[in-house]
Amino acid sequence: MKVIVDQPKCVSAGNCVANAPEVFDQDEDDGSVIVLDENPSEDLHDAVREAVAACPAQAIRVED
Amino acid sequence: MTETLTDTVTDVPEYPMERAAACPFAPPPGVMELAAQAPLSRVRIWNGTTPWLVTGYEVARTLFADSRVSVDDRNEGFPHWNEHMLSTVYKRPRSVFTSDAEEHTRFRRMLSRPFTFKRVEGLRPYIQRVTDECIDAMLAGEQPADVVADLALPVPTQVISEMLGVPYEDHEFFQHHANVGLARNASAEDGQKGAMSLHGYLIDLVKKKMENPAEDAISDLAERVTAGEISVKEAAQLGTGLLIAGHETTANMIGIGVLALLENPEQAALLRDTEDPKVIANAVEELMRYLSIIQNGQRRVALEDIEIAGVTIKANDGIILDLAPANWDAAAFAAPDQLDLARENARNELGFGFGRHQCVGMQLARAELQIVFHTLLRRIPTMRLATPFDEVPFKHDRLAYGVYSLPVTW
Numbered sequence: 001m002k003v004i005v006d007q008p009k010c011v012s013a014g015n016c017v018a019n020a021p022e023v024f025d026q027d028e029d030d031g032s033v034i035v036l037d038e039n040p041s042e043d044l045h046d047a048v049r050e051a052v053a054a055c056p057a058q059a060i061r062v063e064d
Numbered sequence: 065m066t067e068t069l070t071d072t073v074t075d076v077p078e079y080p081m082e083r084a085a086a087c088p089f090a091p092p093p094g095v096m097e098l099a100a101q102a103p104l105s106r107v108r109i110w111n112g113t114t115p116w117l118v119t120g121y122e123v124a125r126t127l128f129a130d131s132r133v134s135v136d137d138r139n140e141g142f143p144h145w146n147e148h149m150l151s152t153v154y155k156r157p158r159s160v161f162t163s164d165a166e167e168h169t170r171f172r173r174m175l176s177r178p179f180t181f182k183r184v185e186g187l188r189p190y191i192q193r194v195t196d197e198c199i200d201a202m203l204a205g206e207q208p209a210d211v212v213a214d215l216a217l218p219v220p221t222q223v224i225s226e227m228l229g230v231p232y233e234d235h236e237f238f239q240h241h242a243n244v245g246l247a248r249n250a251s252a253e254d255g256q257k258g259a260m261s262l263h264g265y266l267i268d269l270v271k272k273k274m275e276n277p278a279e280d281a282i283s284d285l286a287e288r289v290t291a292g293e294i295s296v297k298e299a300a301q302l303g304t305g306l307l308i309a310g311h312e313t314t315a316n317m318i319g320i321g322v323l324a325l326l327e328n329p330e331q332a333a334l335l336r337d338t339e340d341p342k343v344i345a346n347a348v349e350e351l352m353r354y355l356s357i358i359q360n361g362q363r364r365v366a367l368e369d370i371e372i373a374g375v376t377i378k379a380n381d382g383i384i385l386d387l388a389p390a391n392w393d394a395a396a397f398a399a400p401d402q403l404d405l406a407r408e409n410a411r412n413e414l415g416f417g418f419g420r421h422q423c424v425g426m427q428l429a430r431a432e433l434q435i436v437f438h439t440l441l442r443r444i445p446t447m448r449l450a451t452p453f454d455e456v457p458f459k460h461d462r463l464a465y466g467v468y469s470l471p472v473t474w
Binding site for chain 1: 168173176182184411419420426
């Protein structure tokens with residue numbers, strides 16, 4: 001799995017961190033998304049998919 | 065021809081609609097009737113216009129995320145909440161609530177620093193302490209206690225004031241002015257008075273923080289003023305939005321949420337008896353789904369023609385996204401009229417909205433609600449309503465639904 005974010009679309013909601021804190025973080029200054037792990041291991045795939053679904057700006061997608 | 069037109073006019077129902085007194089947790093029956101027929105339909109609002117009312121979950125979620133759907137209330141066709149909002153369109157500086165696309169992202173990112181998931185996690189001990197202090201005072205005080213005055217209002221007010229750097233002694237001033245501005249039928253004069261006083265106060269506070277910055281959100285905004293990124297007025301407008309959104313909404317959710325738990329003792333027991341943060345988090349999402357306290361719809365306007373669910377929303381058609389019927393859509397949530405704190409897909413609820421305008425403070429609201437409901441049920445397990453259910457005063461006339469007071473005993 002490859003995690004791809006559209007940084008300019010991000011609205012700093014933080015739902016990605018809530019769902020998959022191992023894979024996502026937020027910039028301390030403006031809350032925008034930071035990808036910690038572009039190729040998360042399989043045990044994190046469900047959490048990443050939850051993060052994709054929960055992103056209100058639809059700024060995250062994954063390629064399998 | 066004339067007859068056809070007249071028929072069309074009389075067929076369009078008035079919106080907003082009244083809830084049924086016997087089912088105060090449910091969306092208005094008239095809204096649910098519309099929802100049963102189609103996921104979106106025309107309604108007539110206060111100024112005689114007929115925007116689309118979206119009641120279906122999928123359509124609501126899709127339109128919330130559609131960049132052709134605008135929150136800019138200067139656009140022709142925008143379905144204003146009331147006369148006050150219309151009369152102040154050009155007086156209110158642009159803000160996170162009324163801007164689209166890149167301008168919105170700029171505002172939003174300015175506000176996001178104190179509301180990131182991790183910053184809010186770090187606030188949990190503070191929220192817990194404030195909650196415990198309020199409950200200590202309730203337990204030491206006279207019965208019946210009022211959940212609204214003793215817990216629902218002071219916890220979020222104290223937390224948001226701390227985050228923003230607003231002195232706690234000013235909280236009564238804020239509560240009063242926020243309430244005046246949020247009334248559903250606020251006259252232009254009432255609303256303006258409330259908004260002007262708050263705005264004036266915030267302008268002073270921004271200026272003070274420019275001179276003496278501290279570790280708080282208003283100081284963050286003041287710093288951006290000093291850097292020339294925004295004006296003092298814009299900073300005050302952003303700060304006012306956070307203050308109102310940060311205490312009024314959470315307070316209403318706590319008050320009516322406690323009532324829903326008291327009315328569903330088996331569900332309350334489920335929440336009381338768990339230590340699992342995931343179970344507690346899910347319970348709060350379900351309460352958000354069940355209660356959808358932001359009533360009377362999120363207001364939008366179409367910038368282009370949009371084809372959806374077999375109809376065409378024309379450019380400049382108003383759009384009202386009503387959270388309550390969308391959260392009670394049986395196609396999205398089985399048995400939606402049941403409060404089921406273990407509901408598997410409760411996290412899909414739309415209580416915080418969706419799309420780029422989804423609630424800025426939702427991580428904070430979630431932390432507060434998780435702590436307050438769980439702590440209250442734990443510390444006062446025998447709590448019960450101290451008044452007949454049908455005498456509980458509901459906020460039918462406010463933009464945020466809730467209860468004016470909630471007398472309890474134990």
